[in-house]
Every structure is written in structure tokens, then in C-alpha cells.
Amino acid sequence: MTIDSLELGPIRPPSEASSLLLRVTRNCSWNRCKFCHIYKGKRFELRPVADIKQEILAVKAIQERLNEAAAKAGGVEAAAVSILNNPLSETHFNVALWLYHGGTSAFLQDANTLIMPTPDLVEVIKFLKKTLPTITRITSYGRSKTAAKKKLEELKALHEAGLDRLHIGLESGYDPILAYMDKGVTAADHIVGGKKIVESGISLSEYVLLGLGGKKMWREHATETARVLNEINADFIRVRTLTIKEGMPLYDEVKSGQFIRATDEEIVAEEKLLIENLNCRSNFVSDHITNLLQEIEGKLPEDKEKMLAVIDRFQSLSDEERQNFRLGRRIGIYASLDDLGDPGKHGLVEQAVAKVAKDGKVDEEILYSLMERFI
Numbered sequence: 001m002t003i004d005s006l007e008l009g010p011i012r013p014p015s016e017a018s019s020l021l022l023r024v025t026r027n028c029s030w031n032r033c034k035f036c037h038i039y040k041g042k043r044f045e046l047r048p049v050a051d052i053k054q055e056i057l058a059v060k061a062i063q064e065r066l067n068e069a070a071a072k073a074g075g076v077e078a079a080a081v082s083i084l085n086n087p088l089s090e091t092h093f094n095v096a097l098w099l100y101h102g103g104t105s106a107f108l109q110d111a112n113t114l115i116m117p118t119p120d121l122v123e124v125i126k127f128l129k130k131t132l133p134t135i136t137r138i139t140s141y142g143r144s145k146t147a148a149k150k151k152l153e154e155l156k157a158l159h160e161a162g163l164d165r166l167h168i169g170l171e172s173g174y175d176p177i178l179a180y181m182d183k184g185v186t187a188a189d190h191i192v193g194g195k196k197i198v199e200s201g202i203s204l205s206e207y208v209l210l211g212l213g214g215k216k217m218w219r220e221h222a223t224e225t226a227r228v229l230n231e232i233n234a235d236f237i238r239v240r241t242l243t244i245k246e247g248m249p250l251y252d253e254v255k256s257g258q259f260i261r262a263t264d265e266e267i268v269a270e271e272k273l274l275i276e277n278l279n280c281r282s283n284f285v286s287d288h289i290t291n292l293l294q295e296i297e298g299k300l301p302e303d304k305e306k307m308l309a310v311i312d313r314f315q316s317l318s319d320e321e322r323q324n325f326r327l328g329r330r331i332g333i334y335a336s337l338d339d340l341g342d343p344g345k346h347g348l349v350e351q352a353v354a355k356v357a358k359d360g361k362v363d364e365e366i367l368y369s370l371m372e373r374f375i
């Protein structure tokens with residue numbers, strides 16, 4: 001195996017941007033969710049432990065060479081920057097970025113690492129920590145259903161081996177939505193799996209997909225998702241906003257009129273209802289560009305009013321200003337509501353509105369299509 005043959009999966013959470021990426025399984029073991037295009041058409045595979053170990057050794061070899069270069073270049077950061085500026089491959093880029101950020105964390109890909117037999121995953125994690133001892137934090141994706149099926153002792157063994165955090169796609173806590181979207185999991189599975197992870201000591205991030213109930217089920221989506229999150233009491237609740245593009249089964253259902261999307265304004269109302277109903281002690285994070293109001297963040301319950309105040313602020317704007325903000329967010333000019341007060345940015349968005357609006361109104365389809373670029 002050559003170093004350039006190291007595999008990289010397609011995604012990782014934004015919070016793992018500086019982690020070493022290691023692909024321990026390929027693709028998704030479920031692969032049926034209607035709102036997801038990432039692994040469609042690709043077969044799930046467990047990777048042999050021996051292959052994964054080879055790759056960890058290859059990372060170590062790159063690290064050693066970089067350390068040698070660092071002695072001449074004036075430090076690891078400088079050597080890493082020189083690789084980042086001219087990477088031999090995606091692998092070199094991944095390793096250099098990881099080292100540039102201190103070489104302390106690793107993310108195990110792909111969509112459901114938990115499905116690996118526990119002894120194999122424990123072996124991989126232990127080997128990773130032993131071979132690359134600067135790594136002090138290891139995280140991964142997993143499915144609630146798989147976590148629910150694992151024994152608590154298995155999750156504890158993974159935690160003891162060094163698995164620090166699991167990122168789980170909860171999406172919704174409302175069973176009719178989960179069934180419609182073919183998520184392959186029920187609210188009860190989410191609760192059992194989530195609570196087991198929390199009890200094992202592994203930190204848990206639960207991902208919620210705003211807008212998943214469409215126009216029809218947004219209220220139930222908000223209240224039932226809050227109910228499930230309250231039961232789980234995860235360390236993090238991370239929200240994303242439904243974005244639909246070709247390649248997702250949901251795309252065809254939107255085209256045929258079976259699924260009617262909620263607008264940004266309706267999704268903001270949904271998020272308000274969700275937050276109002278949360279009474280857990282989780283960190284609420286909006287770390288994704290698809291979210292209209294990315295500044296809604298805080299620790300529950302103490303920051304709840306602060307978070308709801310952001311929504312009130314948006315909802316109190318005039319129709320014209322809300323439209324201006326929505327387009328400004330979707331074309332990447334605004335980061336937060338405060339940016340509305342920046343005359344330069346506001347002027348640019350006004351020009352954009354004038355270009356695309358008909359009778360002063362920007363079509364929802366334009367806003368939806370702008371969002372597709374984000375995923």
C-alpha cells in the first residue's frame with residue numbers, strides 16, 4: 001500500500017474540520033433516508049482492521065517526515081503550511097491540516113462506524129492512540145438504531161478505549177416524519193440509543209434537521225423532537241436546515257408535489273417552537289451555513305431567552321427587511337442579523353433583490369436553489 005492510497009470518506013461534521021480523517025467503514029449501512037444524497041448508489045463495506053492499521057502507520061510515516069522537515073523549516077506549523085500550500089495528495093493535505101492544528105483529534109468515517117463489531121472498533125481505536133499518541137480525542141458518526149442494539153458494556157468499552165464523542169443524526173423525534181423519510185429508526189430507538197450513549201460516558205451530539213416536517217408536520221416535528229431531546233439530554237444539539245438537491249429521493253417528491261417544503265419564515269417559527277419546548281441541559285449549536293439564523297446558540301436552559309430573542313428580532317423586521325436578510329444569507333453576504341446594519345452589505349443585497357425580485361418579491365424557488373450550493 002502506498003501512502004497515496006489512503007482512503008477518505010466524503011464528509012465529516014464541521015466541528016471536526018481540524019481532525020485527522022480515518023475511514024474505517026465505507027459509505028452508509030442504511031442509505032435509505034430520502035433527504036440524503038451523500039452515499040446513494042454506493043455499497044456499504046466494513047474495512048478490514050489490518051487495512052486500517054496500515055493506514056494509521058502510513059499517517060505516522062507522513063508525520064515523521066513532516067517532523068524532519070519541521071526541524072529545517074522552523075517548526076511543525078511552518079512545515080505543515082508548506083504541505084498545505086502544495087499538497088501531494090488529499091491525504092497529505094488531511095494529515096498536514098491535522099498536524100497544523102496540533103494533531104490532537106481524529107474523526108472515524110463514514111456514516112455509521114458504530115456498526116463495526118465492537119472488539120474490532122476497540123482494536124482500531126487503541127492502535128490509533130498507541131501509534132499516534134498526540135491524539136487525545138476520537139469521534140465518529142453513528143446511528144441511533146445501532147447504538148440502541150449495542151450493549152451498554154460495549155459502548156463503555158469503546159469509551160474506555162478512547163472514543164470520546166458520537167455524532168448522531170436524530171433529524172426528527174416525530175415518528176410519522178421518520179417513517180415518511182425512511183430514516184429506519186423510531187423516536188423510541190432514538191431515545192434508547194441516545195440515553196445509552198450518554199450513560200456510557202461518550203459525549204453525544206444529536207443533529208436535528210429543521211424543515212423536515214415540511215408545511216404539513218412542522219408543529220409536530222418541533223414538539224416531538226423537543227420531547228425526544230429532553231429525554232436524551234445530549235451534550236450537544238446541532239441544527240441544520242433541510243436542503244434538497246437532485247440525487248435525493250425527496251427531490252422527486254418535491255417535484256411531484258408530494259412533499260411541500262416549508263419556507264424560511266415557517267422554519268424559523270418551527271425552531272422557535274422547538275426551543276420553547278426544550279428543557280434539557282444541552283448546548284444548542286447552529287454550526288451550519290444552511291441555517292438562516294446561525295447566531296442562535298447557547299447553553300440550555302440558561303440561554304433560552306437569549307436564543308428566542310434572536311428569533312423575535314427576525315420576526316419583528318418589516319417584510320422587506322426579512323426578505324433582504326433571507327437573500328443576503330443565501331448569497332453569503334450576511335452572517336448574522338447585525339449585518340443588516342452594515343450599509344455596504346445592505347446595499348449589495350438591495351441590488352441583488354432588485355435583480356431577482358418580481359413585483360418586489362423574491363421567489364421561494366430562487367432561495368431554495370441558492371441553498372443547494374451549501375451541501
Ligand code: SF4
Pocket residue numbers: 028029030031032033036037038039111143169183
Ligand atoms: S443514515 Fe445518515 S448517511 Fe445514511 S442515508 Fe441516512 S442520513 Fe444519509
